[in-house]
Amino acid sequence: MKPTLRPALWPAALLCAGFAFSGGVAAQSIQPGLWEMRTQMTHSDKETQQAMAQMQQQMASMPPAQRKQMEAMMANMGMAVDGKGGMRVKSCVTPEMAERSEVPVQDGDCKTTPAKRSGNTMKFSYQCTDPDIRGEGTVTFTSPKQYSMHSESVQTVKGKSEKITMDVEGQWLSSDCTGAINAPRKK
Numbered sequence: 001m002k003p004t005l006r007p008a009l010w011p012a013a014l015l016c017a018g019f020a021f022s023g024g025v026a027a028q029s030i031q032p033g034l035w036e037m038r039t040q041m042t043h044s045d046k047e048t049q050q051a052m053a054q055m056q057q058q059m060a061s062m063p064p065a066q067r068k069q070m071e072a073m074m075a076n077m078g079m080a081v082d083g084k085g086g087m088r089v090k091s092c093v094t095p096e097m098a099e100r101s102e103v104p105v106q107d108g109d110c111k112t113t114p115a116k117r118s119g120n121t122m123k124f125s126y127q128c129t130d131p132d133i134r135g136e137g138t139v140t141f142t143s144p145k146q147y148s149m150h151s152e153s154v155q156t157v158k159g160k161s162e163k164i165t166m167d168v169e170g171q172w173l174s175s176d177c178t179g180a181i182n183a184p185r186k187k
Contacts, residue, residue, distance in 0.1 A: 031144045032098035033175040037168050040086040044163035056081060079181065092177035092184065132156040135164075145172035 043052065059067060059081055074080055080088045110128035125136035137151025149168040154161050177183045 029144055030093060030098050030141075030147075031172045032093050032095040034173040034177050034180055035091050035093055035170055036173055037089045037091060037170050038086060039089065040167045042165045045157075045160075048162070075179070090173070090180045092180035092182050094184070133164075137166075146170065 041052070059070065062070065071080065079090075109130045110126055112124060112126045115122045115124045120141045122139045122141075123136065124139070125134075127134040133153050133155040135151050135153030137149055139147055139149045141147045147170045149166075149170070151166050151168075153164045153166070155164055156162075
């Protein structure tokens with residue numbers, strides 16, 4: 001069973017979170033290793049918003065064995081639903097990425113404006129052509145192992161603009177990236 005969400009929706013969440021750190025932030029470095037991003041999204045497209053809610057309801061109403069199987073499948077992809085309308089994604093930040101203060105982003109043709117930094121808060125904006133999404137947001141660094149982000153984006157799907165509001169809490173978990181959606185492949 002696959003979630004009924006549009007393919008670009010959750011990767012867009014990762015995309016936004018990744019932009020938050022790009023641009024050479026020296027004042028607050030991030031810790032390399034396994035990170036978990038807890039994401040809450042609101043979507044202006046009623047069908048998409050309903051699909052997100054329906055997926056949560058379907059997961060909650062599954063027989064325990066089936067739900068456990070689905071959760072294991074999602075965990076193997078570095079993802080989980082939180083039962084509260086949100087999603088958790090585990091992602092790996094390499095030491096090189098941490099030096100540049102960036103987290104992984106999806107593939108795509110994207111341009112980010114230089115981040116404007118004030119203390120532990122950074123504002124950013126971006127424009128992508130694949131997927132067609134643009135937005136801006138604010139990241140607040142609590143420590144090298146924790147941040148929060150709020151962003152508002154406009155995504156164009158089949159010629160129609162859709163607004164996505166997203167709140168993310170990022171938490172460093174460990175120095176081992178096992179279980180991340182983008183875990184380095186072992187040789």
